[in-house]
Amino acid sequence: MKSGRDFDQKKIIGMFDAIAPTYDTTNRLLSFKQDEKWRKDAITRALHWVYAFKGDLQNLRIADVACGTADMLLHLVRHLAQKGSLERIYGIDPSLEMLRLAQEKIARRAQEHATKISLECLEARELKPIESQSLDLITIAYGLRNVLDRRAALGEFSRTLKKGGVLVVLEFMRCDQRGILGTLAHCYTSKILPIFGMLLSRNYKAYAYLPASIEGFISVEELEDELSAVGLEVVEKRHYLYKSASCILAVKNTQGRSCT
Ligand SMILES: C[S@@+](CC[C@H](N)C(=O)[O-])C[C@H]1O[C@@H](n2cnc3c(N)ncnc32)[C@H](O)[C@@H]1O
Numbered sequence: 001m002k003s004g005r006d007f008d009q010k011k012i013i014g015m016f017d018a019i020a021p022t023y024d025t026t027n028r029l030l031s032f033k034q035d036e037k038w039r040k041d042a043i044t045r046a047l048h049w050v051y052a053f054k055g056d057l058q059n060l061r062i063a064d065v066a067c068g069t070a071d072m073l074l075h076l077v078r079h080l081a082q083k084g085s086l087e088r089i090y091g092i093d094p095s096l097e098m099l100r101l102a103q104e105k106i107a108r109r110a111q112e113h114a115t116k117i118s119l120e121c122l123e124a125r126e127l128k129p130i131e132s133q134s135l136d137l138i139t140i141a142y143g144l145r146n147v148l149d150r151r152a153a154l155g156e157f158s159r160t161l162k163k164g165g166v167l168v169v170l171e172f173m174r175c176d177q178r179g180i181l182g183t184l185a186h187c188y189t190s191k192i193l194p195i196f197g198m199l200l201s202r203n204y205k206a207y208a209y210l211p212a213s214i215e216g217f218i219s220v221e222e223l224e225d226e227l228s229a230v231g232l233e234v235v236e237k238r239h240y241l242y243k244s245a246s247c248i249l250a251v252k253n254t255q256g257r258s259c260t
Contacts, residue, residue: 009123009148013094015206016068016146020097022201024069029200030193038170038240039072039141042247043079046168049235049249050137053164057084060136063160065124065153066143067091070102076139077113090130091119124153130160141170145213150226158230161252167232169248172214173223182242189244190214220246 019026027035051057060080064073073091080086093099099119106117120129124140124147138157147153157167178186190211197207218226224234232250239246 012146012148012209013123015203015209016095017097019201019203019206020069020095020101023098023101024071026197026200030196034241035142036071038245038247039075041238041240042139042141042168042170043072043075045236045238045247045249046137046139046166047079047084049166049251053166053251053254054136059085059087061088061134062086062137062139063090063092063127063130063135065092065127065138065140065157066146067093067102067119068095068098068143070105070119072139072141073102073117074105074109077110077117081113086113086116089117091117092122092124092127093119094121094123096121123147123149125149125156126152127156127160132159133162133165135160136162136165138165138167139170140168142172144169144171144223145217150218154226154230154232158232158252161232163252163254165252167227167250167252169223169246169250171246171248172217172244173246174214174217174219175243176219178243182244185242185244220248223248 047057050060057080062076064076067073070091073089076089077086091099091102093102099121102119106114110117122128124143138161144150161167172189175182175186194207194210197210198204201207220237227234227250231253233253234248234250236249237246
């Protein structure tokens, strides 16, 4: 089997272009809607930390990186419409097909907030249009695994976050010690889910890539070290479904050690 590192970045983005039309349905069916639950939990926790450092949730500037069809972005918009306010939210993704679907979903579900939403066709490693130290929150859900130049991307996250700004990574991290239930859950995500994914999307390569990319990815502890190297300090870690997925929350340190 190929490892995640055997795929090149262009091909990975091309795979997401190809599976974009079936992405949402496949996700919901195969995760029994758990993907939604974990996204919402990650947002609640992230906003808790934003509040802790900023003191309120008003006029937030946010980037949802690897935004795909805008699920995370739309949860954030809805949440802040009730419990705070948005100045701007960027949806960043290099897949034009994903962004096209994101645009359609925003038009259907959040038309009244559309002027505050900017979709940008970009990779995580180069967030040029976003000014340094301008963001209160960056979210990246099920996306970091696909970013091959992770070091550059984490550097960009550190550059664009304000001091005290929050990064939340929701991801299927590599885990070497899972226990029995964890092994069963991992078996589902790495063996069974790709088979159904292939059948639903009719795209063998994209769903063979999923388990390969998890195996080739880093562990939570390794990510913690990489974050620390760019001045992002992990403040909370949550694991879901016996460590099948993890949510890592980090804050740009306020002591001045950063990439900017
Ligand atoms: C599994 S989807 C996740 C989408 C969305 N965040 C969600 O929660 O459903 C992964 C996304 O990562 C994007 N992606 C792939 N390579 C990327 C890169 N180098 N930088 C940023 N995003 C990337 C893909 O286009 C795809 O939309």
